Amino acid sequence: MEGVPERPEEIKTTVSGSRPVAPGPDPDTLRHPLRHHGDAEAAPGLVDFAVNVRGDAPPAWLRARLAAALDDLARYPSAEHDRRAREAVARRHGREPEEVLVLAGSAEGFALLPALRPHRPVVVHPGFTEPEAALRGAGLPVGHVLTAEAEGHRLDPAAVPEEADLVVVGNPTNPTGVLHPAADLRALARPGRVLVVDEAFADAVPGEPESLAGERLPGLLVLRSLTKTWALAGLRAGYALGDPALLARLAAPRPHWPVGTLGLEAVTACSEPAAVAGAARAAAELAEHRRTQAAALATVPGVEVLPGVAPYLLLRLPAGRGAVVRERLRRNGIAVRRCDTFPGLGPDHLRVAVREPARVALLVEALAAALVGVAA
Structure with a gap:
């Protein structure tokens, strides 16, 4: 490609607030599938917490x-x-x-x-x-x-x-x-x-x-x-x-x-x-739903809700339990977004979209059941 050296030196990976630590991952050995997105999780018939789209239709x-x-x-x-x-x-x-x-x-x-x-x-x-x-x-x-x-x-x-x-x-x-x-x-x-x-x-x-x-x-x-x-x-x-x-x-x-x-x-x-005014009203409603959803999920033993403001929440589950819990949720009709495809996160992180309280109650119940016997 014009303007790019034949053998460009890789910019080093940096952890925010610290010194450079390692080269960026080689594309041939990258363990994070960069083109995996939430729509791949949200199969028909599942309650969708994997895709961050508000509502089921415009x-x-x-x-x-x-x-x-x-x-x-x-x-x-x-x-x-x-x-x-x-x-x-x-x-x-x-x-x-x-x-x-x-x-x-x-x-x-x-x-x-x-x-x-x-x-x-x-x-x-x-x-x-x-x-x-x-x-x-x-x-x-x-x-x-x-x-x-x-x-x-x-x-x-x-x-x-x-x-x-x-x-x-x-x-x-x-x-x-x-x-x-x-x-x-x-x-x-x-x-x-x-x-x-x-x-x-x-x-x-x-x-x-x-x-x-x-x-x-x-x-x-x-x-x-x-x-x-x-x-x-x-x-x-x-x-x-x-x-x-x-x-x-x-x-x-x-x-x-x-x-x-x-x-x-x-x-x-x-x-x-x-x-734009309608979007502002929807954002206020989403923020309230987010607060309610975060509080409800935080009551589930073994679930940590990480801080944020977006219309989705990042969860951390007990070490080594994420993949099992995600599969149990899926068998119980709940789709969530896996996060081991994001560099810097692992299989014990899950992302869930903010939804209305009725759907959130289903998620909380299914998540509590999925964690039975696997929480550290």
């Missing part, structure tokens, strides 16, 4: 809006469709339309990262694994900065190597649910570096605190998803925010008509003031 008003756009499907998506979507997103974040790139879900943004031709990319882990999968798939060496559970998985900006020219971090981070202070993320921005902040779940946190979506920093690229809050995982809808020149580099390898008409309509609709 709200009625959004379904009606998308249905009305069906008559346009005989025509190719137009520049006008794209312009309307970018203008709606720009108004929502106080930016200019040229600072918006509409995506087929934020995952497309991660798939495009190799187009930026970084020499020394670094991903903060535990975190969403698609950015690393895309970079490794392009033959790039990927370094890790591992946050520590003993420190609440907080990121120390000083742990990111100075030589990193692309840094990827989630906020809030998936699967830990940790919300990093905006000041810590700003400290990572500098000339010659692209800072990618994954804000896929930012709109699910009341008030969207610590978001950089409205900020203009050198090399900042913020990715947003609409699939979680609006139950659009099957449609794929999201966008990137950043300097127009950076967005142009990111978009260079895309085909013509990269986002379909329905995706563009969804981005437009979900960025309008009424939808």
Whole structure:
């Protein structure tokens, strides 16, 4: 690949707050399957705590809006469709339309990262694994900065190597649910570096605190998803925010008509003031459900609920018991997200989506039963 040395030196893995400890994992021996996601756990017929999508279907008003756009499907998506979507997103974040790139879900943004031709990319882990999968798939060496559970998985900006020219971090981070202070993320921005902040779940946190979506920093690229809050995982809808020149580099390898008409309509609709207000109300409800769910799960002997703010919770089970408990839950009709596919976590970590209290009661009962005879 142009601009990448033949035998690039691997950036060393760093544990946040400590010295570099080891090279990043070789893709041939990587024990974490980077492309394993929650949808692989959520088989039909199971009560789904594995996928972080709110609700079982988009709200009625959004379904009606998308249905009305069906008559346009005989025509190719137009520049006008794209312009309307970018203008709606720009108004929502106080930016200019040229600072918006509409995506087929934020995952497309991660798939495009190799187009930026970084020499020394670094991903903060535990975190969403698609950015690393895309970079490794392009033959790039990927370094890790591992946050520590003993420190609440907080990121120390000083742990990111100075030589990193692309840094990827989630906020809030998936699967830990940790919300990093905006000041810590700003400290990572500098000339010659692209800072990618994954804000896929930012709109699910009341008030969207610590978001950089409205900020203009050198090399900042913020990715947003609409699939979680609006139950659009099957449609794929999201966008990137950043300097127009950076967005142009990111978009260079895309085909013509990269986002379909329905995706563009969804981005437009979900960025309008009424939808943003609706998302804010949903975030407040989710936060209350999260508090209730965390308290209920904490009553189960052997379960530790780790701190966070996102619409999911990271659990730690007794050592060596995670795989057995997960399989027992599955046999009892409950799907949860395994976490040994995230660098920095292991088989005794589970992630569970925040759900309404009736479903949570099923999870608590099944989890207590699954732990009988296996709790340390």
